[in-house]
Structures are given as C-alpha cells and as structure tokens.
Amino acid sequence: MSLREQARAWLEESLRGEFAGARGLGGPGREHEGQELRLAWERHLGKHGWTCLAWPERYGGRAASLEDQVAFHEEYARADAPARVGHIGEGLLGPTLLEFGTEEQKERFLPPIRRGEELWCQGYSEPEAGSDLANVRTRARLEGDTWVITGQKVWTSLAHLADWCFVLCRTEEGSTRHRGLSYLLVPMRAPGVEVRPIVQLTGTSEFNEVFFDGARTAAGNIVGAPGDGWRVAMATLGHERGASTLGQQIGFRRELDAVIDLAGRTGAAEDPVLRDLLVRSWLELEVMRRNALRMLRAGPGPEASIAKLYWSEWHRRLGELAQAVQGRAGLVAGDGGLGPLQRLYLFSRADTIYAGSSEIQRNIIAERTLGLPR
Incomplete structure (x- = not known):
C-alpha cells in the first residue's frame, strides 16, 4: 500500500469518534477554533507517526520522499482534517535544527515536536x-x-x-x-x-x-x-515554502469551488466579467500547482519567492472575487458572524504582507534570481 493510501485510510478512520468534530477547524483567521481538540489531535498524529515525515528515521521521521510528503499533505487537506498547530515547529524549527543544531539540541527539542507536545x-x-x-x-x-x-x-x-x-x-x-x-x-x-x-x-x-x-x-x-544568526534565519525561511504548500492549494481549491458554486446559484456567473474572472482563477490555480511541484523538486532557493508572490496575490484576488460574487449580501455579517467567504476576503488582505511582503519578494526575485542590480 502506498503512503498516500495509508494516509487516506488512517485519516478516514481517525477523524471519527473523539475527533469527528475536529474536521475543518482552524486555519487563517480561525486559529481560535477548537484549540484543545486540535492540540489533542496533534499528539494523536505524533503517536501514530504522521508528523515530521521528511525527518531522518534517526530522529523519529520516515525520511519520506518529496512525492510522499506531497501525497500526505494533499490527503490531509482532502480529508478536511483540522489545521495543524505544530507546523511551525515541524516545518521551520525542526529542519533548521537538523541542519545547524548540535546533537544536544536535537535530542532536547526534536522529540517533543514530533510527539506534538511542544509548540x-x-x-x-x-x-x-x-x-x-x-x-x-x-x-x-x-x-x-x-x-x-x-x-x-x-x-x-x-x-x-x-x-x-x-x-x-x-x-x-x-x-x-x-x-x-x-x-x-x-x-x-x-x-x-x-x-x-x-x-x-x-x-x-x-x-x-x-x-x-x-x-x-x-x-x-x-x-x-554567535553572530551567524542571519544565515540560520534565512535557512529557516527557505523551509517555509515546503511540501505543505500543496496541501494549502487543496484548501484554495475548496474555497474557489465555493465561490463558483455560489456564482452559479445566484446567477452571478451570467455576468461575463465575473465569469471570466472565475475561469481565470481556476486556470491560475492549475499553474500554481505545477509551478510548486517544479520548485519543490529543485530544492530551497530564492526562486521560492516566486511561489509566495504568486499564491498570495492570487488568494487576495480570490477574496475580492468572493465579495463581488456575494454582492450586497457580502457587506453584512449574519447572525452567526462572518461567513466563510467574508472571512476569506478580510484575512486574505494580509496574504501579501505576512511571510514576506510582495514588494520584498519582487526584490528577491530581481536581485537573487534574475541578477539585477539593487
């Protein structure tokens, strides 16, 4: 059985009973949701060996190939599993320690990250x-x-x-x-x-x-x-654009599908301008996936700024498109507060700022990838 099949079966079985209510919890703008349940889920993942897949087996990982890492993140997103609370330790600090840390640091900090016990x-x-x-x-x-x-x-x-x-x-x-x-x-x-x-x-x-x-x-x-922190910090940022971005794109697909479905139900898709924007968003998401796979195979480098610039600008436009499709209804919160598409619009305004603003990403692409002068 492939790792993708193993992950799919395990997620289907695990997201029942105790964790049935965890589906869909958390994510950008919703990190307050189900925190205790998601912490328990993080420990559950660690107990069953579904954290830190890329880490060497010596440190509790599976030394998983890039293809297997992508498969897991895609299946995780398709299962609508809760947003991870341990991703900063697993995806950023862990790989940095594996590259630069002392053996004492690895022995102290890696096991609690893998077990979901320290955030x-x-x-x-x-x-x-x-x-x-x-x-x-x-x-x-x-x-x-x-x-x-x-x-x-x-x-x-x-x-x-x-x-x-x-x-x-x-x-x-x-x-x-x-x-x-x-x-x-x-x-x-x-x-x-x-x-x-x-x-x-x-x-x-x-x-x-x-x-x-x-x-x-x-x-x-x-x-x-001491004094070498810049080099270490840049290595950490390089790990930020890892295989989990493919899972992120499954979430983007889910959001786009919701916007397309709403446009069909309300008649907004009959507007030729909105219909063109919906088709354009679908095509650009396909390009995003293929570009992400290409860059992941190439390994960490300044080219990763292209991916950050692309997805953040695309996602912000999707938020704007969601508001346009909702029309006047999108301007008023319901009795239960903000709806998913309203939250998408508001939070996606930050996408082009956090994790490196679009302006900085363009500078990196210009100077480090294209070799242009400062």
Whole structure:
C-alpha cells in the first residue's frame, strides 16, 4: 500500500469518534477554533507517526520522499482534517535544527515536536524590522551561562499558544544589518516574556506582540555560532515554502469551488466579467500547482519567492472575487458572524504582507534570481 493510501485510510478512520468534530477547524483567521481538540489531535498524529515525515528515521521521521510528503499533505487537506498547530515547529524549527543544531539540541527539542507536545512560534518581525528583517533591534547579551533578551517582536503567529520561540536578535554591540545577529531558542513561559494579542480585521487574534524584558534562556540555546544568526534565519525561511504548500492549494481549491458554486446559484456567473474572472482563477490555480511541484523538486532557493508572490496575490484576488460574487449580501455579517467567504476576503488582505511582503519578494526575485542590480 502506498503512503498516500495509508494516509487516506488512517485519516478516514481517525477523524471519527473523539475527533469527528475536529474536521475543518482552524486555519487563517480561525486559529481560535477548537484549540484543545486540535492540540489533542496533534499528539494523536505524533503517536501514530504522521508528523515530521521528511525527518531522518534517526530522529523519529520516515525520511519520506518529496512525492510522499506531497501525497500526505494533499490527503490531509482532502480529508478536511483540522489545521495543524505544530507546523511551525515541524516545518521551520525542526529542519533548521537538523541542519545547524548540535546533537544536544536535537535530542532536547526534536522529540517533543514530533510527539506534538511542544509548540513553537517565530520571533522575527519587529515594529521597525518587518520586511526589512536585517533592521532587527531586539538585543541579547551573554551573562555567564545565560542569554538575557530585551526587545519586541510583532505579528508573532500563535505566540499565545507556543511553548518556545526561535528569536533573531542582535548579540554584538555596535553591529548593523546582517552582521552580529544570533538565533536563540527562548521559552515563552519564562519571566520577562509578555504576549499581547492583536485583534485582526476578522475579529480574531492569532497574531501577537511579544515583549522581552530581561527574559532569559540558557547559553546553549543558540543555533549556529554567535553572530551567524542571519544565515540560520534565512535557512529557516527557505523551509517555509515546503511540501505543505500543496496541501494549502487543496484548501484554495475548496474555497474557489465555493465561490463558483455560489456564482452559479445566484446567477452571478451570467455576468461575463465575473465569469471570466472565475475561469481565470481556476486556470491560475492549475499553474500554481505545477509551478510548486517544479520548485519543490529543485530544492530551497530564492526562486521560492516566486511561489509566495504568486499564491498570495492570487488568494487576495480570490477574496475580492468572493465579495463581488456575494454582492450586497457580502457587506453584512449574519447572525452567526462572518461567513466563510467574508472571512476569506478580510484575512486574505494580509496574504501579501505576512511571510514576506510582495514588494520584498519582487526584490528577491530581481536581485537573487534574475541578477539585477539593487
């Protein structure tokens, strides 16, 4: 039996009984849904070996091929399984430790990620260092066997749930830009760490501000050498555009199908302009999948910015199209609050900003892929 068939059968069996109510929970703008149930589901995945498929077997993974990773993420999305709460640890921090971490760090941090027992968030963006990440001002100094961190991070996804944060901070006095940065692993429950939720357009709060006021972490919780944090941080971002993007596209297909279905039921599809936009969206989603497969086979690189730019711009346009198809009804929330297509419109406004704004992605494509001058 292929891994795809195994995954399909296991998901069908597991999303019953205790986890029947987990289907469809969570996702962008809806991370508040079923948090305890989704945490239990994360541990259930880990217990049965369905986390960290790409990791080496030595560290609890399956050393799965790219094709098998894609198959699992596609089946996971098709099963309407709940949005993962452990994806930052599994997809970003884990691969970074496998590449740059010490053996002690791997033994300490990888098993709880694989078992779904410890959650992570990413401490990169700051009020004056978002897309311009090299402008980081959060500082850390080494006092004996402890790093002491002072500063602020913002737009920190799921910080209110996370147990740990990987923090990019400046550890060399007087350093600027890419130099003098270090990559620290910081416990979120430590004294001196404060998390403040940010209310979004959707009315939910999955982004946060995080303040470090003399927060401490062990001297050994630095990944890579002191001052080499930029290289480690860029490697982490390279892992962000992994095989899970194919599962994301299954979700996009589900949203597009809902918009097409509504257009057919309301007669909006009779409008030639809207009908052309619907067809264009369908074709562009097909292109997105083929481009993602091509880039995944090529491996991490600056070309991944093409995929981020493409899907985020496409998804934002889909949100706008959803509102156009809804017409006046899309302007008013129902008794139960925002509908799925209204939430799609509002949250997708952020797609071209988070995880690297469209402007920065275009710069990366121009400079690192096309070789154009700054």
